[in-house]
Amino acid sequence: MSRYEAPLEDLNFIFEHLLDNERLVALPGFEDLSTELIGAILEEAGRFASGVLAPLNATGDREGVRWSDGEVATPEGFKEAYRQYVESGWNNVAVEKEYGGQGLPYAVSMAIGEIMMAANKSLVMCPGLTLGAIESLCAAASPEQKALYLPNLVSGRWSGTMNLTEPDAGSDVGALRCKAIEQADGSYRLHGQKIFISYGEHDLTENIVHLVLARTPDAPEGVKGISLFLVPKFLVNPDGSLGARNDVRCVSTEHKLGIHGSPTCVLAYGDREGATGYLVGEKNRGLQAMFVMMNMARLIVGLEGVALSERAYQQALDYARERIQGVDALSGEPVAIVRHPDVRRMLLSMKSQIEAMRALSLVIAQAQDLAQRHADPEVRRRNQAFVELLTPVFKAWATENGIRLTQLGVQIHGGMGFVEETGAAQHLRDAVIGVIYEGTTGIQAADLVGRKLARDGGAAFAALLRDMSDVAEELQRHRDLGDIGSGLAGGIASLRQAGEHILPLYRDDAQAALAVSVPFLMLAGTVAGAWQHGRGALAAARLIEARGEPGAFLKGKLVSARFYVAHVLVQALALAETVRCGAAPVAESADFLC
Amino acid sequence: MSRYEAPLEDLNFIFEHLLDNERLVALPGFEDLSTELIGAILEEAGRFASGVLAPLNATGDREGVRWSDGEVATPEGFKEAYRQYVESGWNNVAVEKEYGGQGLPYAVSMAIGEIMMAANKSLVMCPGLTLGAIESLCAAASPEQKALYLPNLVSGRWSGTMNLTEPDAGSDVGALRCKAIEQADGSYRLHGQKIFISYGEHDLTENIVHLVLARTPDAPEGVKGISLFLVPKFLVNPDGSLGARNDVRCVSTEHKLGIHGSPTCVLAYGDREGATGYLVGEKNRGLQAMFVMMNMARLIVGLEGVALSERAYQQALDYARERIQGVDALSGEPVAIVRHPDVRRMLLSMKSQIEAMRALSLVIAQAQDLAQRHADPEVRRRNQAFVELLTPVFKAWATENGIRLTQLGVQIHGGMGFVEETGAAQHLRDAVIGVIYEGTTGIQAADLVGRKLARDGGAAFAALLRDMSDVAEELQRHRDLGDIGSGLAGGIASLRQAGEHILPLYRDDAQAALAVSVPFLMLAGTVAGAWQHGRGALAAARLIEARGEPGAFLKGKLVSARFYVAHVLVQALALAETVRCGAAPVAESADFLC
Incomplete structure (x- = not known):
């Protein structure tokens, strides 16, 4: 098992010297914040990540998830780690206080995100997806929907998913065919199949709130006829208690190259009477509501490239310092391989690109905070444009780098890198999906x-x-x-x-x-x-x-x-x-x- | 299951226009050869690869090898495919006729090697390693050793291995510690552990001839004190029949990122009385004898990069032509994704680099033929220098490319590429070892x-x-x-x-x-x-x-x-x-x- 330590020195350096912290803590809502407090939060996040999440990374990979008759069991230890994660509030760092979150800046949330994903990407995908659902509901749901669903999503008692992809509608979302038919009571009945749904079924939470893109019978073709629906696994009674099991079922989970600890589900909606769903926002405007979720998700996926590279780097550096092989050019004494120039070239290639990506991730996150909260509309506009321009760049560049850098981590281990027990190959396997999901x-x-x-x-x-x-x-x-x-x-x-x-x-x-x-x-x-x-x-x-x-x-x-x-x-x-x-x-x- | 077809058009183009075929077939020993005959041989190789080897590639990956009490079972179908492979003589294409081989040029053998490895790299590693053992014995063994071991190795009834690596001696071969003690009858008793031994134990052949680097008690330190020993799994009687089981045992096999169909073994020599071995060539000159094997092996490993990229390319091209997603920019009609410029960019990236690598592999192989057989010593010298200069270049460059290009193959498949059943990810997993073994x-x-x-x-x-x-x-x-x-x-x-x-x-x-x-x-x-x-x-x-x-x-x-x-x-x-x-x-x- 490889150790993981949060890169606090670099994170603090970025917060103190590359972000404009004074400006950040002057934003409305962040008055209680200070550079010292941010440092303390990150330190605590690092402690949690190293102690609770990191030890389950390799075991989760080896064990994987188990599907049985529509139910999905996550790997040993995930349930307890998830419980501690949400109890400590790591799941809602950047959620507004009015919805029960911590109300911290995106920049802080981004730094914590890197730390948690480096420790155990498969596990923290679950609260990550929930966050996306929370964002979408905050942006588009009715006050009643917010009141009924947000508290339990924000507390982590329930989780959320995003359901876009269908067998014939991947990158081309407009081709989706899942149907939603309005009922007398204003609710909808959904019928259709969704694939590649991360955490579409699992045993970490009491309920799962699926956000599903579908078409009403009268909807126009293409992306302009897509609506967003909220489909809970268990229907929710007006008092917030759980009601009947909804007609959505996990038909199977995928056998994947990586992220084995996370379930990737095929979900069947409406195999029987139709799955009960509720329209979120305006009809035919579903993609706009989902885009809120997607833009945020793209930054987070980019961050996976940083996180997995950092984890691979730490493991490779430890190995390079310990593994004796070859002799020193001058003394002729046996040396650790970190003494060999080409090994250091590989390590520096990892370190320098990780640092570049990390700094950019936080600069973008800070711009997001300014875009949302700054008093001056011109500052907001400028920062919004910056975030939108750099979101696709960061997502693709950081995940492409993630593959190259985790592969260097394998390479530094030599033959041991190819042996699964070493754990270096897992980071590479886990990194490959980053260049694919949330848009290739x-x-x-x-x-x-x-x-x-x-x-x-x-x-x-x-x-x-x-x-x-x-x-x-x-x-x-x-x-x-x-x-x-x-x-x-x-x-x-x-x-x-x-x-x-x-x-x-x-x-x-x-x-x-x-x-x-x-x-x-x-x-x-x-x-x-x-x-x-x-x-x-x-x-x-x-x-x-x-x-x-x-x-x-x-x-x-x-x-x-x-x-x-x-x-x-x-x-x-x-x-x-x-x-x-x-x-x-x-x-x-x-x-x-x- | 993905189809595989040998790239005959490109191979024939290279043989006809980029190699000097007239010069090649004028070399002593190749008098019966012609461009047409080479084309016919490659066509037949393609037929065999597509029909017999390729269908076992994905199943071999999924099933893997099974170790049980020192024995190793290869995946379903490997035994029968191996039998057909050696019966058809694909295992000894470039071995001299005097030793029972086909005596064909390296250039032809290289082209066949690409085809067979693309079809099923895990399986053909076994005859590939045997070839290396044959080369080493041809170069360094005594006439008696040649007479006793070569016929069955060349026929494929027995297989060969190369044993260099030990836990503390990987890239630094000079650090190895396996011991060989001379006996009264001139044989040796070996004691020590070797790791990462491909096909160190398996069920494809009656006997396994291990070529093992070890030290005699009086040997100098470092690379100048290493001798080469022949250690058969079953001792061989003077009449060529099999005798007692030797004291070499497969302790375990590795759980690897890729090439699951091939066993990677930990071999224990001399746990009981010592493994009986025979000195090959001069004492303390073992590395030189092994280098014959290693240089050849480096070209073959480079070729793996070409072969796996070609296999990945064919699968990605098929998928890109079939998968409908998005619409044509002009007509607005749904189109196959090969119509999208970025998908074609990825396909061309694969195609153009594969063609560059393939041509270079054959140009090097032709130079090897000229270096060995040309009448003019100056021509031999020049070609030898060319081969030696380009062997490390080709090995590393082609295998590094192999990782990038097989990953593009995954990427072209989108989400399906990350699902193991698709088979695209296997090529990437199989390619990662290429940049590590036979020298990183x-x-x-x-x-x-x-x-x-x-x-x-x-x-x-x-x-x-x-x-x-x-x-x-x-x-x-x-x-x-x-x-x-x-x-x-x-x-x-x-x-x-x-x-x-x-x-x-x-x-x-x-x-x-x-x-x-x-x-x-x-x-x-x-x-x-x-x-x-x-x-x-x-x-x-x-x-x-x-x-x-x-x-x-x-x-x-x-x-x-x-x-x-x-x-x-x-x-x-x-x-x-x-x-x-x-x-x-x-x-x-x-x-x-x-």
């Missing part, structure tokens, strides 16, 4: 190029480039950090060129733009990561100057930034070149591939 | 930079650059292929610069050179792949001109080459930049990582 990398790239970039003519993108350039200039003026500054400036130039190419290209030939949309997205993520490293290097240099000596952590930040520039950011030029000239062969290939 | 990517890169490049001062490397440049110049002079030519020329320039940097760097500061050796290796592989695409494009253009119209296959070759230049070769500049400036942070990280 291709879908994120299409969202970035086709919506986020196109709809405002690149205004939010231009603002991002300006913010980045400010940092590059400050670095270039700095006595010791000029190399990082010129690397970043080069990366920004590549990103700008690529953006200036793809924006008009999408207008003139959308297919051509989509053919190079993923390289463009990866370019944006890579440069955004370098931007965060640049900011981190400036802060580290300031602290070193103030303290007179670096210490391991701050030295590590500077080395990490330089490694990122030399080994990762260098790819920016290549990615921009692919955006510039890579679409033609993709178009020509239709002749023989289709 | 880091070990290959150290071999490239520290031995292959350094020992001749870069002479073989310079010759390779000249060969590549000739192709780039021909492309640049060509009416229609100038773009591919300038791409290739740019890649070659990057590779030359990186080589000119790393060669003196290794002399002055070996640790710094090793810190960027993997980027250098990947650069070499990437450019070598572009070289093959350039050669393929020239051949395709000639054929198109001669025929008057391209046809799907030749058009596909040209599009593939252009895609490779725009999406893959573009990384050359970045990799060269990493080689130039990426070592410093790796050196500095020792302070806080160690």
Whole structure:
């Protein structure tokens, strides 16, 4: 079993130096907060994650879930760990106090999310999905629905799910066919099958509140005819007590490459009389309500890439420090493999990309807080645009990185990495789904190029480039950090060129733009990561100057930034070149591939 | 179950246009061979692979091997398939006729190897390892040993293994401690434990001939005190019949991420009286004898990257053509996902890199044939140097690509890719070991930079650059292929610069050179792949001109080459930049990582 320790030093560094904490705690609702309190909360989260969740990660993977006659048993220990999780309130950190949550900033919730998912992604998917359901209900449900369902969802007594996918409607949500027929009492009867429903059935909570996309008989075709329904596993009486079992049934669970500890269910709605459901929000506007859930979920999935990479990194670092193999180049004495340069190259590749992703995740989360709470509408608008632009970038870039980095974790273990008992391979297996669910990398790239970039003519993108350039200039003026500054400036130039190419290209030939949309997205993520490293290097240099000596952590930040520039950011030029000239062969290939 | 069809069109194209077949069939021993006959052999290999091996790939993965009291049962159907495999002679294609083999060129054997491994890598590992044992015995065994063991190994009645690794001696073979004590009759008694022994125990053959590295009591420390021993599972009587069970026992098999159909064994030698073994070749020269086996094995492992990527590609292409999702951009009609540009980008990424790797594998194999058989010693020497230079490059580059490309195969399947029953995830799981066994990517890169490049001062490397440049110049002079030519020329320039940097760097500061050796290796592989695409494009253009119209296959070759230049070769500049400036942070990280 591998240990896990929350990366508190890096998290605190980001909160103290890369986020604008003063501004954050000045927002309405956060008056009681302080940097010290945030640090204390994260420390406590780390303690819980290491002590309660992390030990169940490998055992949950090995045991998996067991389906039997419609019921699903989670692995040994999950039930008790979940109970402690919700009792401690980790499940509703960012939920408004008026709904029973802790009312903490998204930025804090994001940091806690990384910690908990690193410890046990399969388990915390359950409260994670519940959070999504809470968000959707807060945004779209009636006051009566909120009163009836939110308290138990927020307390964690019940859990929530999101039901979009059907066998013939995956990325193309508009193709879904699940039917909802209105009844005399205003409720609906649902009929249809949903697949890939995470925690669609399980034994952690008393009730499960399914949020289900379906069509009414008179609904228009496509995405404009989709409504959102609330379908509880057990019907809920007006006093909040549980009533009859609803006509929704888990038909089977999938045998998956990873996240074995979490059930992925096929749910049959209405095999008998029809599943009772309640319309949430307006008819035919279901996708909008679900999008609230999806945007948030995309950030969380991106965070999985960070979390799994961090867990893999800690395990690989421990192994590299312990495993004796080969001799020291100078002394000829046997050494731990961390002494071999290529092993350190792999470890730095993990560390530097994790730090870039982590910082970006929290910067986006802080922008989300500002977008929701800041008094100035212009500040809210600007931050909202920033979050929307970077959500697909972060989701796809961080999960793609997650696969590469967890695989490096396996590689550092050599042959032991391929043996399942070591546990390194689990992180890779768990990471692969990140680039698929909540919209594949291709879908994120299409969202970035086709919506986020196109709809405002690149205004939010231009603002991002300006913010980045400010940092590059400050670095270039700095006595010791000029190399990082010129690397970043080069990366920004590549990103700008690529953006200036793809924006008009999408207008003139959308297919051509989509053919190079993923390289463009990866370019944006890579440069955004370098931007965060640049900011981190400036802060580290300031602290070193103030303290007179670096210490391991701050030295590590500077080395990490330089490694990122030399080994990762260098790819920016290549990615921009692919955006510039890579679409033609993709178009020509239709002749023989289709 | 996914179908598999041997890529005969591409293989024949390579044999006819990228290899020098006339030269090959003019070599002594190959007089009966012709291009037509090679084509017929590959077709037959394809038929066997599709019909007999491929159907057992997924079932073998699901069932795995079963260890019980020292015995190992292979999955259902493996025994019968193995019997047919050796009856048809697929196990000894390149073994000299004097030893009972087919005496065909390595190039043909390599092509067959790709086909068989794509169909069922786990199964054909057994005859593959036997081949390695045969090679080692041919090179180092006494005439008596050859007479006693080779016939049954070549016929496939017995199998062979290679035993290097021990718990504390993995990449560092010199650290091994297995002991061999000479007996009065000249035989040895072996004591020790070997781990990660593929097919160390199984039920496919009557006997297993273990080739075991061990130390005699008086042996010097390190790699100079290692001897090679032949240790049969059943002792062999002078008449070739089987005698007593030897004191070697399979203690357990590993539970692995992939290649579930193949047993990976812990072998205990000499738990009782000592395992009887026979010295092969000279005492303390065991590593040299084993290296014969290892170099060959490295090319074969590289080929796994090609084979698994091809299998994943075929499955992904089939899925992309069948799966309806989303609508056509123009007509608005539902379309197969292959119509979506990003899906085609992923498919082309697979296709173009597979073709580059396949061509390089066969070019190396042909050079191996020339190195062994050509009448002119200078031709032999030059080709030998080429093979030795490119063996670590091909092994590491092709297996690293294999992981990326099989993961793209999963990605194209969307959510279905994460479900094990689909079979796409198996290819990824099976591919991960390729970058580890027979020397990790880091070990290959150290071999490239520290031995292959350094020992001749870069002479073989310079010759390779000249060969590549000739192709780039021909492309640049060509009416229609100038773009591919300038791409290739740019890649070659990057590779030359990186080589000119790393060669003196290794002399002055070996640790710094090793810190960027993997980027250098990947650069070499990437450019070598572009070289093959350039050669393929020239051949395709000639054929198109001669025929008057391209046809799907030749058009596909040209599009593939252009895609490779725009999406893959573009990384050359970045990799060269990493080689130039990426070592410093790796050196500095020792302070806080160690």
